[in-house]
Amino acid sequence: xxxxxxxxxxxxxxxxxxxxxxxxxxxxxxxxxxxxxxxxxxxxxxxxxxxxxxxxxxxxxxxxxxxxxxxxxxxxxxxxxxxxxxxxxxxxxxxxxxxxxxxxxxxxxxxxxxxxxxxxxxxxxxxxxxxxxxxxxxxxxxxxxxxxxxxxxxxxxxxxxxxxxxxxxxxxxxxxxxxxxxxxxxxxxxxxxxxxxxxxxxxxxxxxxxxxxxxxxxxxxxxxxxxxxxxxxxxxxxxxxxxxxxxxxxxxxxxxxxxxxxxxxxxxxxxxxxxxxxxxxxxxxxxxxxxxxxxxxxxxxxxxxxxxxxxxxxxxxxxxxxxxxxxxxxxxxxxxxxxxxxxxxxxxxxxxxxxxxxxxxxxxxxxxxxxxxxxx
Amino acid sequence: xxxxxxxxxxxxxxxxxxxxxxxxxxxxxxxxxxxxxxxxxxxxxxxxxxxxxxxxxxxxxxxxxxxxxxxxxxxxxxxxxxxxxxxxxxxxxxxxxxxxxxxxxxxxxxxxxxxxxxxxxxxxxxxxxxxxxxxxxxxxxxxxxxxxxxxxxxxxxxxxxxxxxxxxxxxxxxxxxxxxxxxxxxxxxxxxxxxxxxxxxxxxxxxxxxxxxxxxxxxxxxxxxxxxxxxxxxxxxxxxxxxxxxxxx
Numbered sequence: 090x091x092x093x094x095x096x097x098x099x100x101x102x103x104x105x106x107x108x109x110x111x112x113x114x115x116x117x118x119x120x121x122x123x124x125x126x127x128x129x130x131x132x133x134x135x136x137x138x139x140x141x142x143x144x145x146x147x148x149x150x151x152x153x154x155x156x157x158x159x160x161x162x163x164x165x166x167x168x169x170x171x172x173x174x175x176x177x178x179x180x181x182x183x184x185x186x187x188x189x190x191x192x193x194x195x196x197x198x199x200x201x202x203x204x205x206x207x208x209x210x211x212x213x214x215x216x217x218x219x220x221x222x223x224x225x226x227x228x229x230x231x232x233x234x235x236x237x238x239x240x241x242x243x244x245x246x247x248x249x250x251x252x253x254x255x256x257x258x259x260x261x262x263x264x265x266x267x268x269x270x271x272x273x274x275x276x277x278x279x280x281x282x283x284x285x286x287x288x289x290x291x292x293x294x295x296x297x298x299x300x301x302x303x304x305x306x307x308x309x310x311x312x313x314x315x316x317x318x319x320x321x322x323x324x325x326x327x328x329x330x331x332x333x334x335x336x337x338x339x340x341x342x343x344x345x346x347x348x349x350x351x352x353x354x355x356x357x358x359x360x361x362x363x364x365x366x367x368x369x370x371x372x373x374x375x376x377x378x379x380x381x382x383x384x385x386x387x388x389x390x391x392x393x394x395x396x397x398x399x400x401x402x403x404x405x406x407x408x409x410x411x412x413x414x415x416x417x418x419x420x421x422x423x424x425x426x427x428x429x430x431x432x433x434x435x436x437x438x439x440x441x442x443x444x445x446x447x448x449x450x451x452x453x454x455x456x457x458x459x460x461x462x463x464x465x
Numbered sequence: 466x467x468x469x470x471x472x473x474x475x476x477x478x479x480x481x482x483x484x485x486x487x488x489x490x491x492x493x494x495x496x497x498x499x500x501x502x503x504x505x506x507x508x509x510x511x512x513x514x515x516x517x518x519x520x521x522x523x524x525x526x527x528x529x530x531x532x533x534x535x536x537x538x539x540x541x542x543x544x545x546x547x548x549x550x551x552x553x554x555x556x557x558x559x560x561x562x563x564x565x566x567x568x569x570x571x572x573x574x575x576x577x578x579x580x581x582x583x584x585x586x587x588x589x590x591x592x593x594x595x596x597x598x599x600x601x602x603x604x605x606x607x608x609x610x611x612x613x614x615x616x617x618x619x620x621x622x623x624x625x626x627x628x629x630x631x632x633x634x635x636x637x638x639x640x641x642x643x644x645x646x647x648x649x650x651x652x653x654x655x656x657x658x659x660x661x662x663x664x665x666x667x668x669x670x671x672x673x674x675x676x677x678x679x680x681x682x683x684x685x686x687x688x689x690x691x692x693x694x695x696x697x698x699x700x701x702x703x704x705x706x707x708x709x710x711x712x713x714x
Contacts, residue, residue: 097506101492101499108494108530301490306546309484310507311476 098320120335123278128271128344139226140173142196147203156204165237172233190432194220195230215258271344277399280423282332283361287325288369292386295373308462315457325362353429360445361422367453374460398423421445483552487559489543493532497542504549521545521575537568554585593692617691625689628661634681641677
């Protein structure tokens with residue numbers, strides 16, 4: 090592979106692109122429109138109930154099950170209808186990090202000896218994790234935990250004659266940011282751009298260049314197919330960086346989105362376009378006509394466009410669809426970007442990256458193999 | 466070709482030949498100058514885009530985008546690109562198809578210039594006039610087979626009909642010429658046509674016409690063109706094919 094050939098072809102792509110007003114519009118303004126539109130629609134949306142992740146340390150003395158008082162306390166929280174209690178097995182020390190990495194804004198730790206202290210009127214402290222930035226959820230959780238604790242305190246007062254509150258709680262902030270819809274939307278829509286721009290363009294180019302004889306013309310030069318495809322990959326990598334910058338800028342300035350700008354994002358902005366440029370070329374190469382190429386492109390693109398965590402989080406989808414999402418390549422790109430931009434979960438991001446990198450290499454090699462300059 | 470195997474040494478061969486495919490197309494937003502710079506990098510040559518475009522008479526469109534060029538200008542760009550690598554052999558596949566007469570003549574000039582530079586030019590065309598004007602050697606291909614080959618003159622001499630002189634005159638003039646010259650003079654629609662067997666015949670015929678005292682006007686001499694030969698040869702072959710089809714039980 091000669092870099093001079095790749096560079097020469099890259100200049101042709103760039104000139105073609107910059108002289109096409111529609112392409113320029115889609116690169117520069119479409120990301121702003123997308124972020125703006127979805128940001129405006131969903132930035133005010135909140136969920137009806139708050140999920141409260143609970144670490145219950147108050148086991149029965151025999152180690153089987155939880156104490157009656159702790160279970161009753163959690164039942165009471167559930168009955169408030171604004172809280173959904175979800176028990177998790179995490180050590181209290183790691184709980185804050187766990188909440189951050191699992192995209193949870195509220196948590197509660199019931200300490201060991203909770204029932205014993207309560208029954209003996211010994212003050213006992215719960216730990217509540219909330220995030221002030223998720224103001225509505227924080228208010229709901231603190232209000233509900235405080236209300237249920239008061240109810241239990243009153244009951245204790247009646248029983249023991251002491252009016253001193255027994256159950257108190259300490260409110261702590263969770264170990265990472267609270268995420269709003271816009272925060273997820275940015276990695277989601279960067280993923281959307283990584284998918285749609287190269288896929289639609291390459292499927293179209295693969296079939297139209299063949300039909301128009303451009304590939305036949307290039308076949309008469311020393312340019313190789315891998316050099317040609319590499320220059321396309323490089324172009325879309327560059328475009329992806331531009332789009333991502335615009336989307337992040339728009340999200341942060343217009344909607345005060347929280348994203349961690351880290352070098353960990355860079356591999357996804359490179360490997361993502363690498364994958365979809367190759368896949369688009371592959372789809373366009375196996376199709377016999379431009380019409381069938383467009384059809385194949387759409388069949389591949391549309392499920393991914395909506396089910397990979399672009400507009401809606403995969404975790405909010407029904408279980409069957411969640412499993413389906415796991416076979417979609419874009420899921421790994423968006424999930425990886427979520428991990429590096431929001432949750433700073435590097436090991437999971439690395440896993441996502443490996444999946445998509447291996448996929449990219451396979452698809453690139455297949456595309457090179459199946460794409461011919463001219464029909465035999 | 467050029468000592469190389471086209472099937473296994475295609476890359477090496479492409480560097481030494483220039484090809485303009487039939488219905489040449491290029492990137493729509495790219496200018497001729499940029500196109501040549503692109504090819505120059507791919508072929509690792511140092512050709513000057515301005516010089517090359519001047520050679521194909523396209524230097525006035527140096528910075529015009531491909532999609533604004535006329536059909537003839539696009540073909541000229543195709544020619545320029547085919548010449549970027551200074552090829553020893555040029556393959557031009559119907560380079561003038563669909564062009565107006567002016568654009569076609571401009572392409573002919575470029576082809577003549579290529580010939581003068583000592584390059585071998587393979588030109589495929591449906592315009593026999595073009596082949597007759599430009600080619601040193603012509604091969605007429607019908608149904609994938611060469612049915613005649615040689616210089617245009619050789620082909621015409623071998624397969625064409627002899628030259629004829631035609632005057633406007635009466636059947637009586639035709640009869641006079643047949644009687645006095647012994648030649649096959651024929652009258653049809655007020656035109657008397659006499660076959661010319663050699664150069665001296667023309668003078669003899671004109672003298673005989675004058676001596677006849679019969680009225681006549683405007684004389685012309687005609688001879689078969691390559692196109693006439695092509696039409697006749699192909700017609701004969703198709704007729705033969707039809708007959709052999711009909712003869713089958």
